[in-house]
């Protein structure tokens with residue numbers, strides 16, 4: 001359905017940016033003691049790549065994403081978007097959080113319009129909001145308020161709110177983590193379709209191994225906090241992928257082994 | 266063939282409609298009798314009230330007894346007609362049926378009041394005036410009462426709007442800026458909890474006029490709760506909203522105007538309600554003590570002349586005004602906070 005809507009939607013040039021994470025370390029001060037969260041993390045994401053970060057809960061994945069988004073500055077190291085250092089938030093890097101965090105006082109349409117409004121270009125570009133809503137299949141709900149939406153619909157609105165800005169890097173922080181498994185499967189396919197169509201670079205955080213393998217070109221596995229890269233795995237399977245693909249099952253087994261969970265497999 | 270079947274369908278539909286109407290009439294009579302019945306009883310009760318005004322002679326000298334009785338009969342007739350017209354009045358009818366028990370009870374109360382005061386004097390007289398003497402105030406003392414109402418509304422509105430505006434702006438500034446909070450917070454803690462009426466004596470001789478002094482006090486009484494609640498509203502906005510807005514390219518002004526303020530609005534309204542309550546109290550006291558106009562002053566004046574009917578009349582007007590103001594605020598809130606679910610209905 002999404003793929004179909006995409007065919008009619010306004011098409012934008014493929015705009016994926018590269019992302020370089022160079023020797024990033026970060027820590028938090030908690031009650032006078034220092035909690036190291038990221039320890040010398042290095043990797044590069046190619047333009048248009050679908051990149052997944054996998055790791056146990058609390059290891060520092062969300063922290064890394066906040067640094068990439070520019071919401072916080074790292075203690076040391078540099079982040080580069082297309083070679084330029086990241087100094088603050090910018091709508092070319094948009095985050096979809098685990099909670100949809102829609103503004104409850106705005107209708108669906110006005111929530112999606114948020115970015116254009118904040119940048120002062122809404123008046124001339126209203127059709128982009130309509131197109132983004134079409135893209136996620138929620139045009140009929142344009143006048144609904146967030147409390148009237150289901151969890152999956154709310155997360156679709158959050159996705160539309162991000163996509164309306166034509167991001168160069170889409171940052172997804174466990175966006176499907178709180179959804180029921182059926183909605184999750186549907187939305188995984190939708191996200192792949194959107195990514196293929198638009199060509200933005202995607203940085204996905206997840207703790208679901210299967211999800212990472214189903215969606216991403218490349219998967220980085222973090223160990224426990226402070227996060228350090230344990231493995232860097234290329235997933236060389238064409239799209240659309242099949243969940244029963246034996247190659248994915250094989251990769252899954254080795255990743256679970258890295259995380260010390262292979263005994264349960 | 267097709268025309269035939271079409272007309273047949275129409276005929277069928279028509280007869281079905283008629284059937285429904287026919288079977289509907291006795292049905293609706295049978296089932297709507299209990300609510301309609303209350304309407305009839307209410308109508309009868311108002312007739313009773315009218316008769317109670319005329320049946321016995323007044324024990325005092327009141328000029329509006331006959332007009333009061335006539336008004337009661339008109340009321341009764343209106344209720345009766347509306348009840349008989351029933352569902353033809355649509356929404357009005359639904360409202361009437363809902364209020365019928367109240368109409369009934371008010372007529373009974375008025376009758377009791379009339380009998381207990383004007384007819385048999387069970388309640389001591391100057392202190393408990395009969396309904397017709399209050400009507401007399403509304404008709405004979407109207408100009409003065411209207412002047413008082415206008416004076417009160419002007420004073421209250423001016424003070425409230427100033428207080429609410431200043432309180433809102435202060436609250437947003439404290440909630441937003443640490444340095445503003447540093448300077449304003451201690452002042453707020455020191456002065457805020459003081460009842461605004463405590464300032465009365467000082468305010469009346471430091472301000473150029475009693476009117477400006479009262480405006481200031483009403484603004485003060487309104488401003489404190491509005492400030493505190495706006496502040497707490499702004500302070501409690503989840504950081505997640507700011508993060509979302511910032512990644513979408515929001516500047517600080519956008520964060521204040523389009524994130525912090527809308528998110529804090531439910532709190533702001535709580536402050537506005539509290540401010541309205543305490544400013545009413547200040548208004549009445551200020552009018553009684555310093556301002557030579559308004560309903561508070563009218564009350565005071567009536568007391569001086571032992572004009573108890575005037576006091577009751579003024580009290581009734583005052584309560585209607587206060588209730589009206591609260592209703593207005595509720596309406597405004599329901600409009601602005603339509604996105605909230607499960608809000609209290611006034």
Ligand SMILES: Nc1ncnc2c1ncn2[C@@H]1O[C@H](COP(=O)(O)OP(=O)(O)O)[C@@H](O)[C@H]1O
Pocket residue numbers: 028029030035037055056057058059060061062063064225
């Ligand atoms: N703002 C913060 N202040 C203090 N500690 C934090 C803050 N944000 C995250 N942390 C801590 O950093 C660690 C990593 O958090 P996070 O990046 O959210 O993990 P993940 O997303 O991988 O589950 C956690 O132990 C968390 O308690």
Ligand SMILES: [Mg+2]
Pocket residue numbers: 061062063173174
């Ligand atoms: Mg996280």
